[in-house]
Amino acid sequence: MTYRSVASPLHAARAGAGAAYCLALGAAGLVFQHPLVLGALAVALLAAAAACGVGGALVGVLRLAVPLALLVIVVNALVSRNGLTVLLRLGELGPLGQVDVTLEALVTGAVMALRVVVVVLAGALFAAVVDPDALLRLFRRVSFRSALTAVLATRLVSVLARDARRLDDARRCRPPGALPGRLTVLRAVTTGALDRAVDVAATLEVRGYGAHGPWPGSAREPWSRHDLAIAAAAAAVVALTVAARLAGIASFAADQRLVVPAGTRELALAAALVAVALAPLADRRGIAR
Amino acid sequence: MCGRSAIAAGRRAAAALAAAALVLPLAGCGVGPGKSAASAQLVITQDFGAHPLAQLTNPKVGGADTVMRFLERNADVTTRYGGGYVQSIAGRSGGTRDGRPVDWFFYVNGILASKGAASTRLRDGAVIWWDRHDWTATQDVPAVVGSFPEPFIHGIAGRRLPTRLECIAPGSAGCEAVQKHLTDAGILAPEGGLQSSLAKETLRVLVGPYRALRADGAVRQLERGPQASGVYARPSRDGAAIATLDADGRTVRRLRAGTGLVAATRFEGGQPVWIVTGTDEAGVAAAASALDEGNLKNRFAVAVSDGRAIPLPQDAP
Secondary structure, eight states: OOOOOOSSHHHHSOHHHHHHHHHHHHHHHHHOOOHHHHHHHHHHHHHHHHHTTOHHHHHHHHHHHHHHHHHHHHHHHHHOOOOSOEEEEEEEOGGGOEEEEEHHHHHHHHHHHHHHHHHHHHHHHHHHHSOHHHHHHHHHHHHHHHHHHHHHHHHHHHHHHHHHHHHHHHHHTSOGGGOOOHHHHHHHHHHHHHHHHHHHHHHHHHTTTTTSSSOOOOOOOOOOHHHHHHHHHHHHHHHHHHHHHHHTTTOOBOSSSOBOOOSHHHHHHHHHHHHHHHGGGGOOTTOOO | OHHHHHHHHHHHHHHHHHHHHHHGGGGTOEESSOOOOSSOEEEEEETTTTEEEEEESSOOOOSSOBHHHHHHHHSOEEEETTTTEEEEETTEESEEETTEEEEEEEEETTEEOSSOGGGSBOOTTOEEEEEEEEOSSOSOOOBOSTTTTTTTTTOBTTBOOOEEEEESSTTSHHHHHHHHHHHHTTOOOOEEETTOOOOSSOEEEEEEEHHHHTTSHHHHGGGGOHHHHSOSEEEOTTSSOEEEEOTTSOEEEEEOTTOEEEEEEOOTTOSOEEEEEESSHHHHHHHHHTOSHHHHTTOSEEEEETTEEEEESOOOO
16 A cells, blocks of 8 residues: 555645545544444545545455454454343353353444544555655654654565565475475565665665755745645544534443434434545546646 | 365364354353343442442343343443443442542352352342442452351352251250251251361351360451451450451450351352351350341341340441
């Protein structure tokens, strides 16, 4: 999952606005527990990805997130002691003690799994639409070295993955009797990572990193319509989240019995989140093709 | 090659699942809430039974409940750690109170639970007693008398154990009085001498003056106070006095001639032992007369002096 420049409002927006947008949606996923709202956030993220031409990449990430989500559901059902509606009695299961699977534990696990999915999708969208170089320029005023390290680490992941594939291909070309194990490949990739790090350090030094004083600031670009729209969408998501929590909308409880209100307020909140998240993506004026 | 091994693995998994589906019902498992426990009772008190909050003789039960679910159906409960630990009942929390540690403890048929409430299955006829108290003196009160005639009627973990009455002087007035009270409560208890029981899985009721009864290790540990025995009373070695203790384990009163004591404890991991004793024969008779539900209800232990039952631990003056 790496950044690729595509003609879309999110790609056209500055890195700060794009990052705030993804962060707001991910944070909302951590704040809310109501399944309707979490579902709306997931839909908003997938729809935003599709509108920005990276929908396929997010679906690929979803395939990895779903098994993790299922694991969360199963583990919670086995270890949670909450809930009064017993669905399955499993008896004494060693260190887990008396295990009864309740409806409330299953639903709580499903909510936690949905949160995992929302956060993973927000992270994947962030990686796909926010230019890491632009983000580096944004953070270099705050902590240049930390931002540089984070961006280089993200870039080098795919480089090391390609190295590993090449080494594995070479391994399989060896005669059957002399086939080294996967551990050998892993060792070679790890050694290669150190070599790569030295190469990157040498490249940075050639480009003058560390040789001069503080990086000269570049001229600030004015905010474009997409910057404003994306930033406003992020702010609107945060405002909706805060307002809903203060007003007690979309509450969720499953300690003993399921309390999942699904009235007009919850439906309106879910619809509003989807609408504010997708609204700025409808404007495609001024996007380079 | 890969396809055949995957099919073989799939067949093995299916066979394992089918075997589990056949075996699990035999292991007490099943689909749905299961059969409800009959005639369970729920008692909720504070301060060693001194302040009752609820006494439910016909509480709500939903299938094969655990003690935790049984409590949650019948009281306002908050929990922690994924529902495995009771934080508060009826708004009363564990933690500290006036700087002293207090927590909720639960007893099943008068025996301190060895597992968490969420891991303890509710059985037929169980008396579930939740008490919030100061545990400065001891966290471990292994057995209490307040659920009498339990554990003699419905036993422990669904297993009824034989009861044996062990008297210093079989046939004595005190011994016969205890036998009568046990019989009136529906408890069958053959009579014998002290430490005559060879079976470990037996509930013992020991009767006699303290000086003689202390030959039994379970009785002798009372002299070391609640930290050792869980009983808030401390008889003297010569048995001439019984000190009643407060919740801190400090002496409130030192009672002498004619004083009786009814308490329950455990010794070296064995089954609960009930002790009906006194400073002398009059004390034993007084204790024996208190061996009924009316005097023992919701009490951790009871001292008897001047015809009056004193709940233990005793309030400091």
